[in-house]
Amino acid sequence: MKGTVVYLYAFDIANEIRTRSVHELLAQKPFPFQIRIGAAAPRDVPIYSPLTISLKPLAAATNVGPVTLKPFVKVFDVGALSISYEVAVEKAQLSELVPYHQLRVGDEPLSAIAEKLADQVMEALKPHLVKPNRERPPAEAYTAFCLSEVDDAVPEWIRSHRAEIAGLLNEESTPDRLAERQVDETMSHALAYTRDDFTVIDWDAALVVDTGGYVDDVLYIIELANLQLEEYRLLDDRLDRLFIKAYEDLERHSTFWNLLFASDARLSAIRRIRMDITKMSEELSNITKFVGDWYLARVYLSCKHRFHLGHWEATVDQKLHELDRLYSLVHQGINEKRMLVLELAIVALFVFEVVATFFFRK
DSSP states (O other): OEEEEEEEEEEEOEEEEOGGGOOOBTTBOOEEOOOOOOTTSOTTSOOOOOEEEEOOOEEEEETTEEEEEEEEEEEETTTEEEEEEEEEEEOSSGGGGGGGGGOEETTEEHHHHHHHHHHHHHHHTGGGEEEEOSSOOOOEEEEEEEEEEOSSOHHHHHHHTHHHHHHHHTTOSOGGGSOHHHHHHHGGGEEOSSTTEEEEEOSSEEEEEETTSOOHHHHHHHHHHHHHHHHHHHHHHHHHHHHHHHHHHHHHTOSHHHHHSOOHHHHHHHHHHHHHHHHHHHHHHHTTTTOOOHHHHHHHHHHHHHTTHHHHHHHHHHHHHHHHHHHHHHHHHHHHHHHHHHHHHHHHHHHHHHHHHHHHHO
């Protein structure tokens, strides 16, 4: 078997990146990433094209032996980076690929190398970042095993290697240990377009087989889904922190006097944050909204199911709604108390006028 192992790392670095103004990155001229789509795909439905650079290959000593790492960086205008490393492999059995799940370069994991590269890219992009993240969350990692040569015709090879495929994707070096139900569950998200290709999507790894050697399209869809997962998890964390801050804010200003004269600045700040999160959520959805190739759309739907993207999206929408409702109730309460004080002031002025009139007559 011959192919490559592709390591994908998604980073959120800002609310937005002005990609149109990026003309050079790490001494490289970025180019819009393009994939081939099927003949039946509508030509007027574009697929999102991030800016991409290809960096110099790196020879490295790893826990699986000496390898050559080919780094690629994709820059998305939603404020995210996707860094990938490709490693060529040639093995006799699928079980020999299991150690590649946890690739270590020297004494540190490959993810740490990706973090350092992300820091360099972020520094280079600083003039083009809108609201950069002060504390970048950990990367969302994903591994894709891409095979261009197998020992038999692809359909027959898949049927005879079901357990080995499940073992590879579940990081089991002895696939015979797996129950048949686990094998069936792993293979439940298997896709094929021709008799020469096959894709299995799992939670943190995928197997992509294409004897034609072109896997960029499937890999790109997986990469987009992995980036969406990172962004939705970030949005969810931001909303959780915002809820904690909101409850603390309400407890701190729960007295009549503070509620009465509470500044609208807090509510305005919450509205701005909510608008930012809503904007990011919408742009995130738009990245994959225009996948016109039906097979790639099926690949994306499999990723969406495996990564629970629908659940993350629904959670973000629900929390946005609840946060809006919470502060709307607070704002309503503040207005009601202000109206009460205004009415009391009017009554007091009326009483003062009556009393003043009575004393002045005397």
